[in-house]
Amino acid sequence: MITVGDAIARTLEQYQVEAIYGVISIHNLPIADAVGQRGKIRFVPARGEAGSVTMADAHGRFSGLGVALTSTGAGAGNAVGALVEAMNACTPLLHITGQVEKAWLDADTGFIHETRDQLTFLKASSKRAYRISNASQAIAILHKAIQEAQTPPCGPVSVEIPIDIQGAKIPLSLVTAPVKPASVAAVDPAMVDALWAQLRQAKQPLLWLGGGALGSADAVKKLADAGVTVISSTHARGVLPDGHRASLRAFHNSPSVEALIAQCDFTLVAGSRLRSNETRSWTLELPSPRVQIDIDPAAASRNYLMDNTLIADCSALLGALAEKAQGREWGNAQWDAQVQQVVSQAEQGLREQCGAYAKLNDAIEKALPQDGLLVRDITVSGSLWGSRLFRANGPLMNIHSLAGAIGMGLPMAIGTAIANPQRKVVGLVGDGGLSLNLGELATLAQEKANVTLLIMNDGGYGVMRGIQDKYFGGRQYYNELHTPDFTLLAQAIGLQAWSVERAEDFEAVMTEALAMPGPSVVEVRMGQIGALKFAGPPQKTLY
Numbered sequence: 001m002i003t004v005g006d007a008i009a010r011t012l013e014q015y016q017v018e019a020i021y022g023v024i025s026i027h028n029l030p031i032a033d034a035v036g037q038r039g040k041i042r043f044v045p046a047r048g049e050a051g052s053v054t055m056a057d058a059h060g061r062f063s064g065l066g067v068a069l070t071s072t073g074a075g076a077g078n079a080v081g082a083l084v085e086a087m088n089a090c091t092p093l094l095h096i097t098g099q100v101e102k103a104w105l106d107a108d109t110g111f112i113h114e115t116r117d118q119l120t121f122l123k124a125s126s127k128r129a130y131r132i133s134n135a136s137q138a139i140a141i142l143h144k145a146i147q148e149a150q151t152p153p154c155g156p157v158s159v160e161i162p163i164d165i166q167g168a169k170i171p172l173s174l175v176t177a178p179v180k181p182a183s184v185a186a187v188d189p190a191m192v193d194a195l196w197a198q199l200r201q202a203k204q205p206l207l208w209l210g211g212g213a214l215g216s217a218d219a220v221k222k223l224a225d226a227g228v229t230v231i232s233s234t235h236a237r238g239v240l241p242d243g244h245r246a247s248l249r250a251f252h253n254s255p256s257v258e259a260l261i262a263q264c265d266f267t268l269v270a271g272s273r274l275r276s277n278e279t280r281s282w283t284l285e286l287p288s289p290r291v292q293i294d295i296d297p298a299a300a301s302r303n304y305l306m307d308n309t310l311i312a313d314c315s316a317l318l319g320a321l322a323e324k325a326q327g328r329e330w331g332n333a334q335w336d337a338q339v340q341q342v343v344s345q346a347e348q349g350l351r352e353q354c355g356a357y358a359k360l361n362d363a364i365e366k367a368l369p370q371d372g373l374l375v376r377d378i379t380v381s382g383s384l385w386g387s388r389l390f391r392a393n394g395p396l397m398n399i400h401s402l403a404g405a406i407g408m409g410l411p412m413a414i415g416t417a418i419a420n421p422q423r424k425v426v427g428l429v430g431d432g433g434l435s436l437n438l439g440e441l442a443t444l445a446q447e448k449a450n451v452t453l454l455i456m457n458d459g460g461y462g463v464m465r466g467i468q469d470k471y472f473g474g475r476q477y478y479n480e481l482h483t484p485d486f487t488l489l490a491q492a493i494g495l496q497a498w499s500v501e502r503a504e505d506f507e508a509v510m511t512e513a514l515a516m517p518g519p520s521v522v523e524v525r526m527g528q529i530g531a532l533k534f535a536g537p538p539q540k541t542l543y
Contacts, residue, residue, distance in 0.1 A: 004161070005030030056068035093155070094149055146178075199268070204264045254346035294311065297309075353534075357384075360503070363506040380462040417449035429455055453519070497520065
């Protein structure tokens with residue numbers, strides 16, 4: 001006989017879980033203790049539940065399953081924002097949380113860590129949420145939860161386990177083999193033929209890539225080689241490398257790119273929500289006819305009216321289309337030149353907007369190895385040069401919050417680094433967002449994650465300043481924040497740290513910082529260098 005906690009640890013090992021991110025508590029110790037005794041899974045002690053789930057989210061984007069462990073009540077509540085982000089990113093994530101003893105569940109007795117109807121807020125912030133009410137079913141439900149998390153469209157699944165069930169004894173025989181994700185139906189050849197016929201009728205088709213196409217790089221390249229013009233969401237940047245002649249990168253809001261899109265005569269949307277901030281609140285004109293590929297039937301015509309929605313796996317359907325392409329099918333050298341021209345115009349406009357900070361982008365590109373990763377928070381720099389100027393030569397090389405919440409950059413960078421131990425990570429954050437998870441600096445130091453944290457310190461909420469300036473007559477309220485000397489703070493935690501007050505020093509400092517293995521911090525004191533203005537993504541209307 002073994003405890004349920006031990007059975008959970010053994011089961012996660014069978015799923016080849018590399019790391020669990022969590023905060024230990026009296027309501028999850030039987031699980032944490034089992035993980036520690038067995039010593040086969042790395043446990044990363046985050047400083048807060050929001051940080052732990054965000055780290056697990058980042059890890060899951062690379063490994064195929066992130067795992068977080070939180071406490072019940074306020075601990076589980078602290079995880080909600082991070083679960084919402086994982087939902088937006090469709091990350092396969094298992095969130096295990098505790099519960100009070102089964103006898104006192106939902107009794108409103110004031111039991112320590114008790115909260116009313118915890119399962120409801122977990123359901124609201126997760127793809128699914130389960131309660132384990134019977135020790136003998138604990139592993140069966142865990143299998144079901146993991147299967148749900150890994151079945152497209154993926155997402156976070158929460159499981160709450162009463163503390164007495166975690167410590168209950170069950171037979172070892174209940175630890176059964178891993179369960180595979182639900183299988184995706186094979187692509188119908190007739191569907192492929194019909195879509196190919198539509199594509200062939202177009203003079204210049206446009207392919208819009210979203211996160212559902214992250215696994216489609218080979219097929220997308222072949223279609224792009226055949227002359228399909230490709231634009232991506234920021235999440236899908238790099239599926240087609242920036243340098244490909246058919247890539248419009250993620251310049252959806254550039255006038256020059258918009259004018260070129262208008263010359264296309266067919267739109268194929270692959271696994272994208274066509275989010276508001278990338279379509280000017282759905283006023284960006286997409287050429288007709290429009291066909292959408294999505295694994296989720298509920299996604300049909302969600303934000304744009306489609307002429308047809310094909311319920312299929314993007315990788316499989318795009319792969320089948322690519323097999324039909326024989327050499328150049330669309331466009332010509334003149335069209336290629338137009339694509340390159342509008343991308344160049346969009347990049348030049350962005351460089352002019354970034355001013356001196358374009359040099360920072362270039363300094364990082366020069367010093368960061370080709371397989372290096374950028375993880376960015378929602379900050380002015382992240383939304384400008386970090387979002388569209390910094391290179392993307394492969395999928396998942398530019399990680400960010402899809403929900404648009406600030407504060408996730410540092411824990412995302414830690415999770416990304418632990419999932420990719422051989423790759424250097426740059427974590428791009430602002431002083432305002434960093435303050436939300438500032439304690440995770442200690443996690444960065446303790447775990448020796450291979451992250452250079454770049455803190456863009458403008459003394460407050462720079463994005464809000466831009467929005468207030470544009471929409472509120474320049475009236476500036478509540479966006480000035482007292483900030484510490486982040487360089488001294490990082491050094492006090494035991495991190496190597498630099499501060500930069502001149503744009504001329506970007507290259508030297510970033511070269512030195514990125515050459516050093518392990519964690520480090522670079523603070524850019526923007527007040528001495530100059531403002532970087534951004535008033536939020538282009539909108540149809542805002543206020």
